[in-house]
Amino acid sequence: MNMNDFKERKKKILQVVIRHYVRTARPAASGMIVRDYDFPFSSATVRNVLAELEEEGYLTHPYTSAGRIPTDKGYRFYVDRLMEAQKLTQEEERHIAREYRAKRRGLEEVMRQTSKMLSLISHQAGFILTPTLDRNFLKHIELVALGGKRILAVLVIQAGLIRHKTIQLNYDLKRSQLYRISKIxxxxxxxxxxxxxxxxxxxxxxxxxxxYLGLLQTAKGLIGQAFTSEESEIYLEGSANILASVKEDLYDYAGVGSVFRAIEEKRIILDIVRRLVQSEGVKVLIGKENLYPELKDFSVVSSTYKSGNRVVGALGIIGPKRMEYPKMVALVDFVAKVVNNILNSEGG
Structure with a gap:
């Protein structure tokens, strides 16, 4: 349907159907819309509009006698055209800031905390795609002897974030040699x-x-072992939340097994998130827009985050299409800004 022909009445009724379904997990019927939402139209008028919206692909009905529920097209129109911008409450923002301040700044801890935070507040599955090491700038290297020809290599990158790796050597290095190598x-x-x-x-x-040639050759070998270029990995938290959400929704329940398999394997989620990194900002993928059949009944709300001026990763939530999109967009956007600040803060 042409946007110019989409009358205000249709927009309002579509918005009510979606809000009702998100809140109750139940279809919206014409009588209920007139009664509960104080519409200045007759039940027959609303029923005709619902029929038009269904014919145009914005709504469907799960069975013959039921009211209507949104389709992917209906959700997309709502997110793009009808959704009202929302902010987190001040208490939610303060809570997120406190949680990050309370944790150590190791890179793994920041990633783990982010996926956990997104999951706890959204009541969905939270995820974050880690940046690869080679996209970051070095601040400091420390080499520590552990004994038994083992060395702990500690790499401090932007904002004091830390990566470390234990290296097993086939020769001994004295503490004085490690000190000189670290210094170089x-x-x-x-x-x-x-x-x-x-x-x-x-x-x-x-x-x-x-x-210094011998020491430098040794240093080069240690660099190669400790900090090889790594593939990004994904941290996922709260997959059980999806089951709790879908239990309320009889019409999407059949898809929960497939999304659980997708989350457990991580391959599908990783592929989707890597695609999201290719463009900046908050994005919402709804149902079949996710490309994988396993996620046809689910939505992904994501945002990229940066190190310096470069996009290095993405974070977000995965949940049923029947989600509070304004709240999810606000949450993902705010957490992405917090992660940006952590990665780009001066001196960690």
Missing amino acids: LNEKLSGLPLSQMREEMNRIIEQESNK
Whole structure:
């Protein structure tokens, strides 16, 4: 239907049907709309509008005698044209800020806390796609002897975020050697993108005298073992929330098994989120827009987050199409801004 022909009456009735269904998980009938929502139209008029909206693909009915429920097209029109912007309450914003302040700033902890926060507040499944290491800038490297030819390599990147890895060597390194290697690495590599570290080490080795060549070769080997380029991974929290939500919704319940399998495998979710990283801002994918049949009864609300001026990851929630879109968009947008601030804050 042409947008110019979509009369205000149809918009209002579509909005009521969606809000009613989101709130109650029950179809909306004409008599209920007139009675409960104080519409200045007769039940027959509303019934005719509902029939038109169904014919145009915005509504459907689960069985013959039922009222109407939204289709993917109806939800899409609502999100794009009818949804009123919403903000989190001040208490919700303060709670989120407190939770982040209370936790350590290790990268894994920030990722874990983000997925947990999104899940707890949305009552859906929360996720965050981690940035790959090579998209970040080095602040500091520390090498610590653990004994038994093992070394703990600690990498501090932007905003004090930390990655660490235990390395098993086939030779011993003295503490004095580790100190000198750490000193060289910090002097030569601090402030560089991690993706350039190996190339820079090769250049340094070519220019240095034989006096330090052995140490530099060792340092290059440690860099290679400790901080290889990694694929992004996804943190997911609260998949059980989806079951709790769908139990209320008899018409989408059949899809819960497939989405559980998709979440457990993570492959499908990871593929969808990687696509979302390709463009900035908050995005809403509804039902079949997710491309995978396993998610045809579910929606994804996501936002990208940045390190510096570069988009490095995405976060969001997954839940039934029957969700409070204004609240979910506000939540995802706010948490993305908090993660941006953490990744880009001065001095961690």
